[in-house]
Structures are given as structure tokens and as C-alpha cells.
Amino acid sequence: MLGRRSLLALIGAPLLPLPVAADDFPVRPITLVVPFAAGGSIDVLARLAAQEASAALGQSIVVDNRGGAAGLIGAASVAKAEPDGYTLLLASAAQVTIAPWVNRSLTFDPPRDLAPVVHLADTPMVLVVAERSTMKTVDDFVSEARANRGGLNYASTGVGTISHLVMESLKLAAGIDVVHVPYRGAAPALNDLQTGQVQAMFTSTASAAMMVAAGKLRPLAVTTTSRSPLFPEVPTMAEAGWPAAEVVVWAGVMAPAGTPRTVTRRLERAFIEAIVAPDMRARLVKLGADPVGHGAKAFAEVIERDLALWQRVALASGVKVE
Known part of the structure; x- marks a missing residue:
């Protein structure tokens, strides 16, 4: 596990052959797997982003809730899907940057088998x-x-x-x-x-x-670097004198590794357009989320930093999921 190429190297890797011309993507509905039950904050984020991005792509994005095993069942299904851009994951740290260090029974390697597309939002x-x-x-x-x-x-x-x-x-x-x-x-x-x-x-x-x-x-x-709009009078952990507990809880779209970069760029543009729309930003802030809308390269850097953070914490604390 984790004997892998750098995520940043993956972003710049040579493109694989496309099954259809890039300009033709997408020609059918896209599935966005949410690895949790319907109704939670991740599910709400996925449905809002999918609705907005569908308009930009000219195809519907169908949200598919596949819960279980702290999100790993849904994440594994996307990691093993055809890398054609039609199956995506609404991912969070739990599946991608924490699980590799604490879970003994993973059936896939999240940072190797999933490729970043767009960093949608952070939640304090x-x-x-x-x-x-x-x-x-x-x-x-x-x-x-x-x-x-x-x-x-x-x-x-x-x-x-x-x-x-x-x-x-x-x-x-x-x-x-x-x-x-x-x-x-x-x-x-x-x-x-x-x-x-x-x-x-x-x-x-x-x-x-x-x-x-x-x-x-x-x-x-x-836990974030700035105060939350929901609790503007509440200090950050750093302001309280404990920067070691400063954590960004991110959510973003990922695709199976090997998805052609021309396809993920098309998805990246559509989801960024969705997340930066003023009405979308306003709705997310009301839900306690901080809209981000960063592309694959910046998202890969967040994931790399997060992997290092949770490796350090998991090893020092000895946390394991049996």
C-alpha cells in the first residue's frame, strides 16, 4: 500500500487514448457516487454540485448513494470502475487520506487508484x-x-x-x-x-x-485557519494556542486513475463553474461549508499534505481499524 507515484506526477502524465473525441464528452449521463447514505452534508453537497455541473456538461449527473464501511465501499467501486469519466466519486479525507494509514483490510489503494478532479469545498x-x-x-x-x-x-x-x-x-x-x-x-x-x-x-x-x-x-x-461563518465569535484552534489541531476537512470529486486528462479537464471546468456560482456559494455557506472550486493540480497538493498529516497522527497514536 502507498508505494505509489506522486499525485502531482499523475496530473502531468501522458494522456491515454480517448474512447470518444474529447469534444464529444459526455455523450451519456454521469454517475456521481456518494459513499454515504442520503441526507448527510456530503450528499447535499453532491446533489447541489451535480445539478449545477449538469447544465455546463449538457448531460445529467446522477447521484448514487453507496454507503458502508466509512465510505470505503462506494470509494472502492469507483476506484475499480472504467476510467472513462462516467463514474465519479464525491470523496473526503476519510476514504482517501486517512484510510490508507488506519485500515488493515483495504481492497484498493486510494491515492493510487483515484485521481483528483476538483476540490469543491471545505468544512470546519x-x-x-x-x-x-x-x-x-x-x-x-x-x-x-x-x-x-x-x-x-x-x-x-x-x-x-x-x-x-x-x-x-x-x-x-x-x-x-x-x-x-x-x-x-x-x-x-x-x-x-x-x-x-x-x-x-x-x-x-x-x-x-x-x-x-x-x-x-x-x-x-x-479547526480551520479562519473562523467559521456559523460561529464568528469562536476562535480557531491556532488562535486558542493549539495549531497542531488545525485541520481542513475537504470534499472533492475524484475519478478512477487512468481517466484521460482531457476528460477530467472537462469535468473540472464544469464543477468549478458550478461551485463558484454566487447562488451555489450562498447555499453552501448556509450549510456551514466553505466553497473552494480549485482544480486538479491544487487538489492533488491538498491530498499530498493530508496524507502526510494523517500518516504522522496514525503512526504516533497507533489508531487502527480492525
């Missing part, structure tokens, strides 16, 4: 505690954890997920010992957090927003 994560908690800052959380070694619990959406590994990165930086309690999704984890069954959690700003507004949760800091 936020460290939250119950509103009734005495912790008001990240330093409060760290101090409490140091004073009660092994006495605090934190929730995540599952072993090896980004909500798990972001906390692991903070644990490593702060030298604290808090107990991991994995859940099957954000909703049950946040319910237990606000009742005091667990004491903290990193989750997406979108997932936390309603409970924060209802006075059930208190946000301590967001």
Missing part, C-alpha cells in the same frame, strides 16, 4: 462541550484532562474517522489522556455529549449548529 470542525460544562476554552479542556488523566471521555463518529483523529492530534500535542468513545454517527454522539455521558467532541460545524443555537452545546474552537 469544531470542538464542543456541553453547555453545562465548566470548560469555556480549549485550555480549560486541556487543563481538566491533565488534572484527571484518563478521567474524561470524548466522542467520535467511529474509529479511524476524522473526528477521532483530530482529537488524537490534540492529545499528542497537549500530552493528555482522554478516553475515546466511538459512536455510529454524529447524532447519537452529540446527544450523549449534551447530557454529560461524554465530555467533548470534534464534529462539523453544521452538525453542531442547531444544538449550539439551542443552548445545549458550547463551541470552544474551530
